[in-house]
Amino acid sequence: MTARSEVPDHHAEVLERCHEHIISLGKPVVLSQMLPLFAQAEPQLTREIMSEANRMGVYDQYMIPVFGxxxxxxxxAFGFAEAIPEDSREMRRDLEAAAASHHNQMVRHFVSNETPIELSGRESDVLTWIARGKSKSEISTILSISVSSVDTYTRRIFEKMGVNSRVAAAIAGVTQGLVKP
Known part of the structure; x- marks a missing residue:
């Protein structure tokens, strides 16, 4: 593992752009599958960065965007001394779970220093059912409220929690103790 301070500035800038691209994709990426794209955009720097990574024993990476x-x-990113096999679904799933768990712990640390989020009783109910995977029409039926009311509560939850998706709201809700298992 290298710290950002150990990476030359011109490498750090390229790595940051690559990371932003992967985050914008919103799904995990195997480095060896993305290298042609990166090399097309930055051929010399990609060679330099990969040479340095190889020198440290890293030949492939599984890079997982995390959201909070x-x-x-x-x-x-998890580095590997060899190419990641195509049939490594179980390993990838385990790494994604580890990344999400680690990220949630980091978020919990930083959010715990913030003002606690206060949800109304109805917002708490809606968030709980969102976290349990219920659709807005199912939540509407369960809580005996209209679908538009569920939408309104959901928008308020997103605003109060600083998120923009149901998944992020559920994760943040669990992380911050607003949703009980």
Whole structure:
């Protein structure tokens, strides 16, 4: 593992752009599958960065974007000494779970220093059912409220929590103790 301070500035800038691209994709990426794209955009720097990574024993990476409330988003990368096999679904799933768990712990640390989020009783109910995977029409039926009311509560939850998706709201809700298992 290298710290950002150990990476030359011109490498750090390229790596940051690559990481931002992967975060914008919103899904995990195997480095060896993305290298042609990166090399096309920055051929010399990609060679330099990969040479340095290879020197440290890293030949491939599984890079996982992670998302949290208040735009606490990032990328967690796991380095490998060889190419990541195509049939490594179980390993990838385990790494994604580890990345999400680690990111949630980091978010919990930083969010715990913030003002606690206060949801109304109905907002708490809606968030709980969102976290349990219920659709807005199912939540409407369960809580005996209209679908438009569910939409209104959901928008308020997103605003208060600083998120922009149901998944992010559920994760933030669990992370901050607003949703009980």
């Amino acid at each position: 409330p208040f735009d606490m988003n990032g990328l967690i």
